[in-house]
Amino acid sequence: MKTSATKQLLDLYKEQSALEDYQSGVPRWCTGCGDNAILAAVQRLCRDEGLRPEKTVFVSGIGCSSRFPHYMKTYGFHGIHGRAFPVAEGVKMARPDLAVFVNTGDGDCCSIGAAHWIHALRYNMNMTVFLHDNQIYGLTKKQASPTSPIGTKSNTTPRGSYLDALNPLTVSLGVSNVSFIAQAVDWIPETLFDIVKAAYHHKGFSFVRIIQRCPEWLPKALEPWLQDPDRVQLVHHTDGIQLSPGLARVYKNQVEHDPMDIHRAREIASNTETIPVGILYRNPNVPCYEDTRHSGALRTAEAIRKNFEAELDKYSV
Amino acid sequence: MTTKRVSKKAGKKTCVTLKEHIVEIISDSGEGAQRCGQSLGSIAARMGNGIWTTEIIPAEIRPPARSVAGASGNRIRIGSGYVTNGGDETDLVVAFNEQVLLGRVNARELKPGCIILLENMWRTHSDPNIAKSYAEAYERLVKAGYKVYEIPMEEECLKLTANARRGKNMFALGILCHIYNFDLQAAREQIALTFGKKEKSVIDANVDLLEAGHKWAEANIDFCFQIPATPTDKKQISINGNTSLALGVMASGMDICAMYPITPATSASHYLSEAFEKVGGIVHQAEDEIAACAFAIGASYAGKCTVTITSGPGYSLKQEAIGLAVMAEIPLVVVNVQRGGPSTGQPTKVEQGDLLTTIFGSHGDAPKVVMAPATIEDCFYSVITARRIAETFNTVVVILSDASLSSSQQPFDRPQFQESWLAPPIDQSPVPEGARPYDWDPVTGIARRFIPGQPGGMHTVTGLAHDRDSHVAYDPDINQEGLRARSLKLAALQKTLLPPEVFGSEKGDLLVIGWGSTKGAIEEAVEALRAEGKKVSSIHLRFLQPMQPGIKDIMKGFKKVMTIETNWSDSPNDQLIDEDSRRYSSLATLLRSRYLVDVDCWTEVRGQPVKPRTIRQVLLNKLEK
Missing domain, CATH: 3.40.50.970 (Thiamin diphosphate (ThDP)-binding fold, Pyr/PP domains)
Incomplete structure (x- = not known):
């Protein structure tokens, strides 16, 4: 095979990334835990997109899912319970050049960190967020979470949980400045990857709720949906997720939905009988807080000095 | 500690020369007493006087008008030399109504015989209740020995502006500039600076009111003060x-x-x-x-x-x-x-x-x-x-x-x-091969930090116990090592600190230790007592953790050591309080535990800066005990 010298030279400089370039350590999640599927999809994304490991930061809170950064060979910030969003916002504000990801769980995001979640949506900073939603507290050993379906038996709710589950999708879609909402499930890796990829490519706060299994504490909770493919609703569009023929054959419950249509998105999101999978909302026109706040003024020593002297002049006596 | 002697003249009057004076301007909130006070402070500073201004702030944004708890304003201590704190009670107060003034009287903030310049529009107010409360307050104040001057501020301001309530503060400023013999030109410049963002007509209107106040005081006020300034060549803010x-x-x-x-x-x-x-x-x-x-x-x-x-x-x-x-x-x-x-x-x-x-x-x-x-x-x-x-x-x-x-x-x-x-630029250089994110120095505990963007430095920081690679530590020795390193950093910093300077002699009967905003008041009290021959000194700590070196040696030079603070400590005079039960103040607790010295304390939590006069009395008591 003949190749031009130019192409050969270009190939020589083209960096080839391998999955191993993004892998760190052996995950300590349980066998069958949905976190493993998310990790695989995200490592594949990094490889395919050729993300520079030193320019990539994964920020997490506390919980099973928040161990995620430890398994990435990038920069990582495993912080405190519920506060992944403000930490990630600080990272992005200081360093818009970094690719920022957030891994958070249903307890971390929807309970202890709920205030930050609402405001993170509103700030719409350019970052990709994975809500690992297994509907239970795992690391603390089985307590009901805000997304546990009513009646969930757990160590704090031995007679079944008392409240209806919070729906992270409808909550998110109710916040002003929301710009990207999608849902995936851990047992359809193909769409999981497509959604992760679309989320990464959206400029703004890309919020992906991933419904995942917890084989340790709620092994049967998602059985009805796993057993009956019709209870998964594939949301597709030319501007959203496209369905492969194989997928379309298995999952016949499909709906075409324009991701710009927020009202329809809210309707689809409200569906609890079936699990919608796909991009529910995407609006590339919402401004990002970091762009709004960075004035572009150069922070040279000279500029700082001049400004400082001008301020002192005001207070001279 | 005002020494009076008669000298300079302002217009036809003979001014009393003072070493210092404390002036207050108070009003309902929104009437501009704060701006008047701040301006007066800045003008005094322009004249080369030392100042310390303190805001008088009501707890609410808009407390009811004419209420005892609603006083809003400023308190300015004007001195000949450098002023280090707010001082004792007030010598002269300008009040826009009698109720806010009563609040200050009740709080015991006015010196006996304090001069009061009181807006008199309330005496003839259409609401008989207001007129009555004014008249009663006036009687009470005069009886209490205050020198009350009734000033027709509203009436005079109405000659210049339709909204006298908004202009009164600059009229009052003019009066005060006359009383303290401040240069009118400096006052005009200060107004121009204060209202710098507003249009010229606003500045002019305020200058007119200032001049009117000054002129009115010249004609109607029979006293004035001169606080000689000690100007410095250094530029100040x-x-x-x-x-x-x-x-x-x-x-x-x-x-x-x-x-x-x-x-x-x-x-x-x-x-x-x-x-x-x-x-x-x-x-x-x-x-x-x-x-x-x-x-x-x-x-x-x-x-x-x-x-x-x-x-x-x-x-x-x-x-x-x-x-x-x-x-x-x-x-x-x-x-x-x-x-x-x-x-x-x-x-x-x-x-x-x-x-x-x-x-x-x-x-x-x-x-x-x-x-x-x-x-x-x-x-x-x-x-x-x-x-x-x-x-x-x-x-x-x-x-x-x-x-x-x-x-x-x-x-x-x-x-x-x-x-x-300035902070150095963010390090984005590649991390040397084999370098570890928490490579704690065995002596100082310091490790070089890797910042995102540095090639080769990838790691995950964590709040979990971690080893030198920032990996989650399951080994008990690693936790021990991490805590040691983080603690050693304080010791490393401590070795770079200088001992505190002793205010006064290095030997004596009583050493006072303070920290934070009480420095000026403590040193003023110490200075006054030393002038009376008392063997009192003080040190003031700027680092509370780690603590500066040499503190124990300094304490050794004194028979007694105590702290003065504005936080809680139990009083030994309370029935249940003894050595077993007494809760000491914060700094005293720290000093006692670190140096094993019997450090006593005196504190108050009245929400006001401690007055030098109060401290002076406390120190005298301690010396006598």
Whole structure:
């Protein structure tokens, strides 16, 4: 095979990334835990997109899912319970050049960190967020979470949980400045990857709720949906997720939905009988807080000095 | 301590020469007494006088008009030389109504025989209740021995403006400029500066009122004062502590301040939002205190050290995040402008109640650096120092200011900008092969921090116990090693500190130890007692953790040692209080435990700065005991 010298030279400089370039350590999640599927999809994304490991930061809170950064060979910030969003916002504000990801769980995001979640949506900073939603507290050993379906038996709710589950999708879609909402499930890796990829490519706060299994504490909770493919609703569009023929054959419950249509998105999101999978909302026109706040003024020593002297002049006596 | 003698003349009058005077201007809020007071302070500073201004702030934004609790205004201590604190009681007060004045009388803030310049429009008010309460208050004040002058401020101002309520403050300023023999031209310039953002007509209208007040006083007031100035050739600025902190943030080269509104800290962020953002700085108002701290930590982690500014309740909320910054060794500056506590406490009042919670706060052993500025000038430099310490030692530095420093104004030498104050650029160089993110130095505990963007430095910081590679540690020895390293950093910093300077002799009967905003008042009391031959000295600690060296040696030179603080301590006079039950003040507790010296304490939590006269009496009692 003949190749031009130019192409050969270009190939020589083209960096080839391998999955191993993004892998760190052996995950300590349980066998069958949905976190493993998310990790695989995200490592594949990094490889395919050729993300520079030193320019990539994964920020997490506390919980099973928040161990995620430890398994990435990038920069990582495993912080405190519920506060992944403000930490990630600080990272992005200081360093818009970094690719920022957030891994958070249903307890971390929807309970202890709920205030930050609402405001993170509103700030719409350019970052990709994975809500690992297994509907239970795992690391603390089985307590009901805000997304546990009513009646969930757990160590704090031995007679079944008392409240209806919070729906992270409808909550998110109710916040002003929301710009990207999608849902995936851990047992359809193909769409999981497509959604992760679309989320990464959206400029703004890309919020992906991933419904995942917890084989340790709620092994049967998602059985009805796993057993009956019709209870998964594939949301597709030319501007959203496209369905492969194989997928379309298995999952016949499909709906075409324009991701710009927020009202329809809210309707689809409200569906609890079936699990919608796909991009529910995407609006590339919402401004990002970091762009709004960075004035572009150069922070040279000279500029700082001049400004400082001008301020002192005001207070001279 | 006013020495009177008759000399200079203002117009036809003969002025009494004073060493110092304390002036108050009070009104309902919204009537501009604060602006009048601030302007008077700045004019005095322009004349070369020393000043210390203190804000009088009601707890509510719009308290009911003419209410005893609603006094809003300013208190200015004007001196011949450098003034270090707010001093004792007030010598002269201008009041826009008698009710706010009664509030000050009840609080025992006025000196016996104090001169009162009182707006007299209420005497003939159409509401008979108001007219009656005015007349009664007037009688009460005269009977109490105050020298009350009724001033037709409203009537005079109406000659110049339709809205006399808004203009009265400048009329009062004119009166005061006459009384204190201040140069009218300096006053005009100050007004132009104060209203600099407004159009010329506004400035002119205010200058007219100023001149009218001055003229009226010339014709109608039969006394005047001269406080000789000692001008300095050095350029000076006059600001309050929060502005000083904010200027420090700007001069330290930090890029980001994350905050949540809380009294009395917020004005620092107001100022930064205005001034700092002109050169690309960012003030992020977060959704809550925890988020503000976490945001600052995230920004620090990925770039230059950042600052979060708060007060007591907000400081409590930040505790877990502060522990994370300590554990992950992320530089961070936290400013706590202390107010009265616990809980919501006294939001606008001064207290030094957060010292122990700052040192021991956050769960587990979370060693952090704690500094306390003692003057307005200190507020500025402490931020620059804090930023540098935070980035050198990769740790949290807390600056404990307080409500008194935050709103008090004092002139000091104009800082000469140095490029070395600025944070260095973010290190983006490749990390050497084999380098580890927590390669703790065995002696100092310091490790080089890897910043995102540095090739080869990838690791995950964590609040979990971790080893030198930042891997989660399951080995008990590793936890021991990590805690040791983080603690050693404080010892390493401690070795660079200088001993505190002794104010007075190095030997004597009594050593007073203070920290924070009480410095001026303590030293004034000590100086007065020394002038009477008492063997009293003082030291003032600027670092509370780690503590400066040499303190024990200094204490050895004295028979007795005590602290003066504005936080709680049990009084030995209470029936149940004895050596077994007494809770000592914060600094005394620290000194007793560290140096095994019987350090006594005296404190008060009245929400006001401690007066030099009060301290003087306390020290006398201690000497006699």
